[in-house]
Amino acid sequence: MKEYLPSRIFVSGTDTGIGKTVVSAMLMSSLDATYWKPTQSGLDEETDTQFVQRVSEVPESRIIPERYRLNEPMSPHSAADIDNVKISLNDFQLPEYDTDHLIVEGAGGLWVPINWKESMMDLILHLNIPVLLVARSTLGTLNHTLLSLEALRNRGIDIIGVVMNGPEHEENKKTIEHFGNVKVWEINDLPDINKNTLKNTFNSL
Ligand SMILES: Nc1ncnc2c1ncn2[C@@H]1O[C@H](COP(=O)(O)OP(=O)(O)O)[C@@H](O)[C@H]1O
Ligand SMILES: [Mg+2]
Numbered sequence: 001m002k003e004y005l006p007s008r009i010f011v012s013g014t015d016t017g018i019g020k021t022v023v024s025a026m027l028m029s030s031l032d033a034t035y036w037k038p039t040q041s042g043l044d045e046e047t048d049t050q051f052v053q054r055v056s057e058v059p060e061s062r063i064i065p066e067r068y069r070l071n072e073p074m075s076p077h078s079a080a081d082i083d084n085v086k087i088s089l090n091d092f093q094l095p096e097y098d099t100d101h102l103i104v105e106g107a108g109g110l111w112v113p114i115n116w117k118e119s120m121m122d123l124i125l126h127l128n129i130p131v132l133l134v135a136r137s138t139l140g141t142l143n144h145t146l147l148s149l150e151a152l153r154n155r156g157i158d159i160i161g162v163v164m165n166g167p168e169h170e171e172n173k174k175t176i177e178h179f180g181n182v183k184v185w186e187i188n189d190l191p192d193i194n195k196n197t198l199k200n201t202f203n204s205l
Contacts, residue, residue, distance in 0.1 A: 001185055001205035004160060005031070005101065006130050008094070012106040012120065013134040014144035019165035020134050021048045022193060024105045028056035029195045030202035033101035036064035038092055038123065039114065041107055042073030048105055057195050064095045077113035087115045089126045104129060109144075110151055121155060130158035135176070137166035137186065142175055149180045163187060 009027065013020045028035050035058070037048045046054075053063050068087060070079035080087045095102070106112075110121045124131060131152055135145040145162060152159050161183035162176055173184050185205045190197050 008102045008129045010104045010129045010131045016108045025052045025055045026198040029198040032099045034062045034097040034099045037105045039068040039076045040066045041070045041079040132160045134163045137164040137169040
């Protein structure tokens with residue numbers, strides 16, 4: 001997979017809870033990279049940034065603080081309303097980094113709003129950064145994944161490829177490669193998520 005990866009990578013997904021943070025942690029464990037989650041919604045449980053730092057065991061210098069930390073585990077636009085915060089695209093600037101890669105993790109999927117005018121897709125365009133799309137491997141993934149790829153293409157956003165996360169599904173992989181015209185990597189459910197299992201997974205791709 002390494003040879004396909006540009007310096008800046010926006011990890012998006014077809015859904016929330018689809019594996020964006022796990023994929024980000026895999027990249028952080030395996031590459032010389034810096035991680036940034038622009039908007040974190042929900043602070044009661046371990047945040048994505050904390051998870052990535054814990055499992056990939058990187059020094060704090062390779063973690064950029066979130067631009068927005070919102071209390072409620074909701075879409076950024078709603079969580080911001082509740083916290084009385086106004087999110088604007090111009091609040092986000094690509095951070096400086098001195099590693100080979102910068103891994104940026106989105107919130108939810110592409111059409112998730114960041115305010116009442118703009119979405120994650122606008123943020124990706126604003127940051128001008130290629131997308132690695134995380135999708136589930138199982139039933140229901142074809143529509144979500146092909147719609148997401150079409151939306152990215154319609155806006156001229158570079159697509160690195162799709163990571164299909166979950167039980168192996170050769171038919172879905174083949175179908176997404178065919179109709180999505182895209183590179184697909186598969187990662188399976190890991191019984192234990194740690195630096196070593198993530199590194200081994202990356203090395204097998
Ligand atoms: N390949 C995997 N193996 C084991 N657990 C996984 C895997 N992918 C995701 N998970 C688990 O599923 C949940 C959602 O994944 P996460 O990466 O947080 O999704 P997202 O960032 O898209 O919301 C987490 O509890 C995560 O640990
Ligand atoms: Mg996440």
